Amino acid sequence: MLLLRSPAVRVGLSVALATGLYGLSFGALSVAAGLDVLQTMALSLLLFSGGSQFAFIGVVAGGGSGISAMSAAALLGIRNGVYGMQLNVLLRPSRRRKLVMAHLTTDESAATASGQRDPDEQRRGFWAAGIGVFVLWNLFTLVGAVVGNAMGDPARWGLDGAAVAAFLGLLWPRIQAREPAAIAVVCAVVTLIAVPFVPSGVPILIAAVVAAVLGLSGFGPPTEGLEPDVEPYPPGAPRGGS
Amino acid sequence: MSLWGWILIACAVSIATKFLGFLVPARLLDNPRMLRVAGSLTIGLLAALTVTNAFASGQSLVVDARVAALVAAAVALWLRAPFLVVVLVGALAAGLARLLGAA
Numbered sequence: 340m341l342l343l344r345s346p347a348v349r350v351g352l353s354v355a356l357a358t359g360l361y362g363l364s365f366g367a368l369s370v371a372a373g374l375d376v377l378q379t380m381a382l383s384l385l386l387f388s389g390g391s392q393f394a395f396i397g398v399v400a401g402g403g404s405g406i407s408a409m410s411a412a413a414l415l416g417i418r419n420g421v422y423g424m425q426l427n428v429l430l431r432p433s434r435r436r437k438l439v440m441a442h443l444t445t446d447e448s449a450a451t452a453s454g455q456r457d458p459d460e461q462r463r464g465f466w467a468a469g470i471g472v473f474v475l476w477n478l479f480t481l482v483g484a485v486v487g488n489a490m491g492d493p494a495r496w497g498l499d500g501a502a503v504a505a506f507l508g509l510l511w512p513r514i515q516a517r518e519p520a521a522i523a524v525v526c527a528v529v530t531l532i533a534v535p536f537v538p539s540g541v542p543i544l545i546a547a548v549v550a551a552v553l554g555l556s557g558f559g560p561p562t563e564g565l566e567p568d569v570e571p572y573p574p575g576a577p578r579g580g581s
Numbered sequence: 582m583s584l585w586g587w588i589l590i591a592c593a594v595s596i597a598t599k600f601l602g603f604l605v606p607a608r609l610l611d612n613p614r615m616l617r618v619a620g621s622l623t624i625g626l627l628a629a630l631t632v633t634n635a636f637a638s639g640q641s642l643v644v645d646a647r648v649a650a651l652v653a654a655a656v657a658l659w660l661r662a663p664f665l666v667v668v669l670v671g672a673l674a675a676g677l678a679r680l681l682g683a684a
Binding site (some may be wrong): 344353357359360363364374378381382385386388390391393394395397398399400401405406408409411412413414415416417418419420421422423424425426428432437438440441442444463467476496497498499500501502503504505506507509510511513514519522523524525526527529530531534535536538539542543546547549551553554555557564568577 | 582583584585586587588589590591593594595596598599600601602603604605613614615616617618620621622623624625626627628629630631632633634635636637639640641642646647649650651653654655656657660663664665667668669670671672673674675676677678679
């Protein structure tokens, strides 16, 4: 009960609930893309990074090859390496804890921790969001996958439309400024131009190369695109520990 | 390789990427250029995934019921609807468009 008095823990748990609900749509869309329930759960338990998981099934749903799906997921996961480095500096974990902390590193746990000032609160925020998101994300993935499995033909239920909406929903919070919106438009156009000429899945990787070049050429502020899907500290809300 | 193989490789790569962040010296990754690339990659990939899921059918571009989902989702997001509502709106819009005769 003492823990619930910590502002970071409360923020972490509410982020976990909101993120967990994303898991419902991931589970349903994953089985609609052609993965079975066990494969879907393997992604949520082991890969455990929402954006990369959506990318993997998004490529598979479009008829892309396994290697394209894996590559898209890997590229989208690069930011997790950056979060890991930031959390390592911020929380200074013991060697033994690093592997567990690395697995619990997501947009949400990193953002919850780094939004706190007090080192103890940063630590509590990380664990609350990390464990909370892991448990609820997997629980809701399972529910979504089982329900999606029972629904049958994806097109009949508009699940292909749901996938489009899900990707736009993941992109939206990251393109609120002009530079990231420009990157999104350029990559979207490049993708569409490439579709007729290369196998399914490859246009997404071509867009990734273009995005990396745009990023390297110093286009836009350094932290654009690194916003969490669920913002732990919305503007105007009280910020604990500051 | 089977789909299972690629799933497990994707999982291993993800775990390695996260763990690597905890192992390497901060100065290797903590520079504006690396942050920018990680961020622009995220934006570029999500944008590419959005349009392929909306317009690609194999190797051809088509306009079908999924466009209704794209437009409806954009409106829902603009109205600040939560993620799950946006996804449901997308499904409803595509379903409705098919009911009205869209491919």
